[in-house]
Amino acid sequence: DVKVTQSSRYLVKRTGEKVFLECVQDMDHENMFWYRQDPGLGLRLIYFSYDVKMKEKGDIPEGYSVSREKKERFSLILESASTNQTSMYLCASKLGRVTEAFFGQGTRLTVV
Amino acid sequence: AQSVTQPDIHITVSEGASLELRCNYSYGATPYLFWYVQSPGQGLQLLLKYFSGDTLVQGIKGFEAEFKRSQSSFNLRKPSVHWSDAAEYFCAVGQGAQKLVFGQGTRLTINP
Numbered sequence: 763d764v765k766v767t768q769s770s771r772y773l774v775k776r777t778g779e780k781v782f783l784e785c786v787q788d789m790d791h792e793n794m795f796w797y798r799q800d801p802g803l804g805l806r807l808i809y810f811s812y813d814v815k816m817k818e819k820g821d822i823p824e825g826y827s828v829s830r831e832k833k834e835r836f837s838l839i840l841e842s843a844s845t846n847q848t849s850m851y852l853c854a855s856k857l858g859r860v861t862e863a864f865f866g867q868g869t870r871l872t873v874v
Numbered sequence: 875a876q877s878v879t880q881p882d883i884h885i886t887v888s889e890g891a892s893l894e895l896r897c898n899y900s901y902g903a904t905p906y907l908f909w910y911v912q913s914p915g916q917g918l919q920l921l922l923k924y925f926s927g928d929t930l931v932q933g934i935k936g937f938e939a940e941f942k943r944s945q946s947s948f949n950l951r952k953p954s955v956h957w958s959d960a961a962e963y964f965c966a967v968g969q970g971a972q973k974l975v976f977g978q979g980t981r982l983t984i985n986p
Binding site: 806820856859866868 | 880883906908910915916917918919920923925964966968972973974975976977978979
C-alpha cells in the first residue's frame with residue numbers, strides 16, 4: 763500500500779514564525795501536492811510538484827512556498843505565519859495522470 | 875476553468891436508508907472522476923474512480939457511482955447506509971496533466 767506520511771498531526775505556531783510542514787511518500791510517485799482544507803471550501807490546491815526541484819503554483823499560493831529536493835519528500839513552507847493560515851493541510855501523491863491521489867493524515871495548524 | 879459542485883453541504887439519513895450524494899462537474903474533455911471519504915480528523919480515502927468504460931463503477935464499502943456525460947454528473951449511491959458511513963464525502967475531477975479539483979464536500983450524518 764502507498765503510504766503518505768505527514769510529520770505532524772497538530773501544530774501550534776505564533777504569528778510571524780517560519781513554519782515547515784513535511785510530507786514523505788514511499789511509492790516513488792512523481793507527483794506531490796499540498797492542499798488546504800477549510801469548512802465549506804473543500805480542498806484547495808496550494809502547490810504541486812511533478813518532479814524533483816520542479817513546482818507549480820496552485821490556486822492559493824500566496825504566503826506559501828515549497829521545496830522538493832528528493833523525490834519522496836515535499837515540504838510546505840509558511841514564510842511568516844499568519845492567523846488566516848490556520849487550517850488543515852493535506853499532502854497527497856500520485857503516480858501519473860490517469861491515477862488516483864493518495865493522501866496523508868493531515869496536519870492541523872493553528873497560528874496564534 | 876474546471877470545477878466541481880456538490881450541491882448538498884449536509885445530508886442526514888437514517889441507518890438502513892438509501893443514500894445518493896450529488897456531484898456535477900464542468901470539464902471540456904473526458905473527465906477522470908473520483909469520490910473520496912474523510913472520517914473526522916483523518917486524511918482522504920479513495921472510494922471509487924471512473925476513467926473510462928462502464929459508466930457504473932463499484933467501490934469499497936458498498937458504494938457505487940454512475941457517470942452521466944449528458945448531465946455532467948457523477949453521483950454516489952449506497953443502497954443501505956451504516957452508522958460507520960458518517961463522514962465527509964468529496965467528489966473530484968482530474969484536470970489537465972496531474973491536478974485534482976475537488977468539490978466543497980458533503981457532510982453525511984446518520985440517524986440511529
